[in-house]
Amino acid sequence: MKALVLNHLVNLADHPQPLTLTTLPDPVPQNHEILIKIAACGVCHTELDEIEGRTPPPRLPIVLGHQVVGRVAAIGKDATRFQPDERVGVAWIHSACGHCQHCLSGNENLCRDFRATGRDVHGGYAEYLTVPEDYAYRLPDVFSETEAAPLLCAGAIGYRSLRLTGLHDGQNLGLTGFGASAHLVLKMACQRYPQSRVFVFARSEAERAFAIELGAAWAGDTATESPELLDAIIDTTPVWTPVIEALKNLAPGGRLVINAIRKEDADKAVLAQLDYAKHLWLEKEIKSVANVTRRDVSEFLALAAEIPLKPEVQLYALADANQALRDLKARRLRGAKVLVIA
Ligand SMILES: [Zn+2]
Numbered sequence: 179m180k181a182l183v184l185n186h187l188v189n190l191a192d193h194p195q196p197l198t199l200t201t202l203p204d205p206v207p208q209n210h211e212i213l214i215k216i217a218a219c220g221v222c223h224t225e226l227d228e229i230e231g232r233t234p235p236p237r238l239p240i241v242l243g244h245q246v247v248g249r250v251a252a253i254g255k256d257a258t259r260f261q262p263d264e265r266v267g268v269a270w271i272h273s274a275c276g277h278c279q280h281c282l283s284g285n286e287n288l289c290r291d292f293r294a295t296g297r298d299v300h301g302g303y304a305e306y307l308t309v310p311e312d313y314a315y316r317l318p319d320v321f322s323e324t325e326a327a328p329l330l331c332a333g334a335i336g337y338r339s340l341r342l343t344g345l346h347d348g349q350n351l352g353l354t355g356f357g358a359s360a361h362l363v364l365k366m367a368c369q370r371y372p373q374s375r376v377f378v379f380a381r382s383e384a385e386r387a388f389a390i391e392l393g394a395a396w397a398g399d400t401a402t403e404s405p406e407l408l409d410a411i412i413d414t415t416p417v418w419t420p421v422i423e424a425l426k427n428l429a430p431g432g433r434l435v436i437n438a439i440r441k442e443d444a445d446k447a448v449l450a451q452l453d454y455a456k457h458l459w460l461e462k463e464i465k466s467v468a469n470v471t472r473r474d475v476s477e478f479l480a481l482a483a484e485i486p487l488k489p490e491v492q493l494y495a496l497a498d499a500n501q502a503l504r505d506l507k508a509r510r511l512r513g514a515k516v517l518v519i520a
């Protein structure tokens with residue numbers, strides 16, 4: 179099969195073509211697995227973290243990509259959930275152990291043996307992939323393949339982030355950063371918390387205009403003081419400055435949820451400006467979001483179909499994945515980037 183592989187960890191600024199188009203043997207589904215012929219795969223900021231070594235794949239070469247949509251092409255022994263040609267999706271969670279305390283309590287995202295699609299095993303920047311059948315999802319018909327792809331990561335993790343805020347309808351929600359995940363969270367928040375007002379902090383004028391277009395009550399630059407205190411804030415940026423800025427905008431008892439697998443170190447010095455009285459006192463909380471569970475993905479897909487939540491997408495050919503990654507790195511963002519594979 180055709181696949182784009184990552185052979186070496188590199189800095190994208192110095193190596194604008196981190197992925198190489200190559201041919202790999204077609205994967206064969208093992209027991210309880212299915213083989214998927216991939217139609218589309220979303221491009222996620224986590225791929226940059228993998229390429230640049232902030233969350234390095236344990237083995238190279240590896241096929242990246244964890245927002246995978248395709249059709250069942252073959253069924254392994256003892257796999258019974260799907261029929262040939264059924265449309266399915268695969269998300270960041272490729273598998274977990276199934277028997278540790280985290281798995282048994284529904285927090286399989288925290289399992290020590292959590293394996294991520296496109297990092298710990300080959301992912302979706304290719305023509306085929308295999309996955310345990312219990313970690314594949316049927317996709318609501320309302321979504322096209324390219325619409326469904328970004329829902330599987332940005333949407334599902336956005337859903338988990340929103341859940342972890344503990345927000346009540348009518349409370350103010352802030353979003354710092356306005357990329358693929360945040361624009362979906364804004365749409366979800368408008369649906370689930372119709373009385374709440376959403377305040378968006380983004381660096382670019384285009385992102386702020388997009389946020390207002392999608393229903394934000396207010397949008398301003400990351401460093402701007404919020405016009406009102408916020409009961410919860412979701413940070414989806416890869417850096418530290420917005421964390422400090424967000425804490426000062428948080429209401430007493432408010433919670434900052436950081437939805438980032440890794441933070442970049444470039445502006446880490448800003449953390450020295452943390453002022454306990456201004457940023458943390460009055461029972462403000464900080465919580466990170468780690469991975470997703472199958473429950474997050476399934477519940478989110480149902481909610482997304484109900485709204486319906488159609489992500490804005492920007493399409494690239496598989497061979498142009500390096501360009502998509504460079505555009506993502508340069509924050510040339512308007513919605514989610516998706517590779518069209520077949
Ligand atoms: Zn992702």
Ligand SMILES: [Zn+2]
Pocket residue numbers: 274275276277278279280281282286289290291
């Ligand atoms: Zn486990």
